[in-house]
Amino acid sequence: MDEILEILEKDARSTPEEIAKMLKKNPKEIKDKIKKYEKEGVILKYKAVINKALACDEESRLRALIEVNIVPQKDVGFDKIAERIYSFPEVSSCYLISGTYDLLLVVEGKNIHTVSSFVAEKLSCLENVRGTTTHFLLKKYKEDGVILKHKEENKRIAISY
Amino acid sequence: MLISKKVQEMQPSGIRAFFDLVLGMKDVISLGVGEPDFVTPWAIREAGISSLEQGLTSYTSNKGLYKLRLSVSRYLKNRFGVEYCPDEEILITVGVSEAMDLCLRTIINTNDKILIPSPCYVSYGPLTALAGGLPVYIDTQKDGFKLTPKNLEKHIDNKVKGIIFNYPCNPTGVSYSRKELSEINKILSKHKIICLSDEIYGDLTYDFEHVAFPSLTGAKERTVYFNGFSKSYAMTGWRVGYVCGPKDIIAGMTKIHQYTIMCVSITSQMAACEALHSGKKSVDEMKREYRRRREFIIDGLNDIGLTCHKPQGAFYAFPSIKKTGLNSLDFAQKLLQEEKVAVVPGTAFGDDFKDYIRISYASSMDNLKEALVRINNFISKRKR
Numbered sequence: 361m362d363e364i365l366e367i368l369e370k371d372a373r374s375t376p377e378e379i380a381k382m383l384k385k386n387p388k389e390i391k392d393k394i395k396k397y398e399k400e401g402v403i404l405k406y407k408a409v410i411n412k413a414l415a416c417d418e419e420s421r422l423r424a425l426i427e428v429n430i431v432p433q434k435d436v437g438f439d440k441i442a443e444r445i446y447s448f449p450e451v452s453s454c455y456l457i458s459g460t461y462d463l464l465l466v467v468e469g470k471n472i473h474t475v476s477s478f479v480a481e482k483l484s485c486l487e488n489v490r491g492t493t494t495h496f497l498l499k500k501y502k503e504d505g506v507i508l509k510h511k512e513e514n515k516r517i518a519i520s521y
Numbered sequence: 522m523l524i525s526k527k528v529q530e531m532q533p534s535g536i537r538a539f540f541d542l543v544l545g546m547k548d549v550i551s552l553g554v555g556e557p558d559f560v561t562p563w564a565i566r567e568a569g570i571s572s573l574e575q576g577l578t579s580y581t582s583n584k585g586l587y588k589l590r591l592s593v594s595r596y597l598k599n600r601f602g603v604e605y606c607p608d609e610e611i612l613i614t615v616g617v618s619e620a621m622d623l624c625l626r627t628i629i630n631t632n633d634k635i636l637i638p639s640p641c642y643v644s645y646g647p648l649t650a651l652a653g654g655l656p657v658y659i660d661t662q663k664d665g666f667k668l669t670p671k672n673l674e675k676h677i678d679n680k681v682k683g684i685i686f687n688y689p690c691n692p693t694g695v696s697y698s699r700k701e702l703s704e705i706n707k708i709l710s711k712h713k714i715i716c717l718s719d720e721i722y723g724d725l726t727y728d729f730e731h732v733a734f735p736s737l738t739g740a741k742e743r744t745v746y747f748n749g750f751s752k753s754y755a756m757t758g759w760r761v762g763y764v765c766g767p768k769d770i771i772a773g774m775t776k777i778h779q780y781t782i783m784c785v786s787i788t789s790q791m792a793a794c795e796a797l798h799s800g801k802k803s804v805d806e807m808k809r810e811y812r813r814r815r816e817f818i819i820d821g822l823n824d825i826g827l828t829c830h831k832p833q834g835a836f837y838a839f840p841s842i843k844k845t846g847l848n849s850l851d852f853a854q855k856l857l858q859e860e861k862v863a864v865v866p867g868t869a870f871g872d873d874f875k876d877y878i879r880i881s882y883a884s885s886m887d888n889l890k891e892a893l894v895r896i897n898n899f900i901s902k903r904k905r
Contacts, residue, residue: 363809374886378817381816382814384816516556518549518551518863519540519544519863521643
């Protein structure tokens with residue numbers, strides 16, 4: 361992976377000027393490359409990783425992992441039905457996977473009722489959905505490479521040889 | 522008198538009081554740290570934990586676990602093409618620090634001279650003196666902190682037994698190409714001088730491939746090679762390193778080691794095995810991160826007027842503060858008090874370096890950015 365992407369993936373706030381310094385390149389060159397990545401969809405979005413458990417969010421959300429069995433369609437396989445499913449705003453992630461079921465969804469809702477009504481009233485009613493299994497998420501330990509624990513203080517001795 | 526003459530004569534570090542000042546202060550951005558800011562990679566920590574679960578809590582062979590010596594031997598062969606026999610030519614030690622002490626005590630007869638290019642790591646001189654030798658410092662300031670053949674030759678006489686050669690260097694980050702090393706090797710070989718090659722930062726070399734001293738033609742039989750896990754695998758607290766060399770020197774060192782240390786902690790040795798087995802990817806990642814920080818901090822320091830040679834390795838910059846008119850200890854103290862940034866005064870690494878400070882970039886990019894702003898404030902205030 362391009363080192364520019366590695367730097368931005370670690371800290372999206374890094375400016376083109378800073379990245380240029382780190383990589384000993386011209387800032388213009390870095391700016392152009394980032395623009396290109398944005399245009400091509402290599403870089404999709406910049407966002408902060410928030411530990412919602414600590415954000416005291418009154419609308420804190422419930423997450424569920426839902427396994428979905430589907431009947432593939434002629435010519436388009438799973439893609440068409442996957443699109444119908446992932447287009448629901450409740451679905452935050454959607455993966456096609458190998459094994460005993462076909463799609464794995466990550467669904468978010470206000471509470472258990474909103475998630476179950478999504479499953480019962482929207483998902484299960486779709487023509488090609490053969491069955492679903494819903495797992496409610498109890499605790500998040502790590503997400504996208506980030507450990508969701510308050511950072512402990514740096515314990516290195518402040519000065520040493 | 523309770524205290525021996527030898528110990529009384531050991532110079533207490535002139536900057537101990539400054540260190541205490543740093544340790545007593547809160548919310549300091551420290552660029553004074555001589556260890557990685559990464560935690561040991563998980564696979565290595567896990568190997569330590571599982572060795573404890575298995576009940577591996579005993580002594581090991583004095584020389585260290587055979588499987589670790591074997592891994593070290595294979596690593597050096599693959600990486601540098603140097604072959605060391607795990608039975609007779611490798612010793613596992615409590616970091617390079619212990620190994621250096623053992624080696625100096627093993628080779629020095631009273632009043633033998635040991636050459637030490639300086640600025641240098643703080644322990645070399647005192648350990649040489651403790652072993653009964655005479656440290657002879659070679660000031661490298663005029664040559665961009667590089668030991669040149671000419672400068673080396675100037676300091677050689679028939680009392681010189683060895684040289685402590687550290688590259689990439691703490692505190693300057695200076696390293697050497699194969700060609701430069703070969704020239705130094707030729708001179709050492711001509712005068713039959715033992716090279717104590719401290720290559721603890723070898724894996725953190727950025728602009729070219731690190732060349733191990735014993736891999737130079739004809740160097741191996743006069744070289745003692747020091748390395749360890751602290752810096753490249755972020756394992757400073759595990760205290761584990763190794764030393765390779767001619768078998769009579771290693772045998773001599775092992776004699777002292779068996780009476781003083783017995784052996785390195787088995788937990789650390791098990792973790793070190795894992796480091797050599799699976800740690801390369803983590804080392805490469807950390808190295809990339811250090812390299813980016815290096816470019817960032819060197820540019821930044823030069824921009825604010827602290828001129829600085831570009832270090833080729835380790836994680837230190839050694840800028841000149843001469844323009845500020847302050848000596849290194851004053852600079853460090855005032856910078857700490859006024860801007861809460863800690864650096865190490867150059868005089869820690871030799872009396873002649875009062876115009877320099879050591880800056881460690883083993884600190885997060887956010888810290889480096891903020892520190893540069895503060896150092897700039899500090900300097901601008903003085904210009905007015």
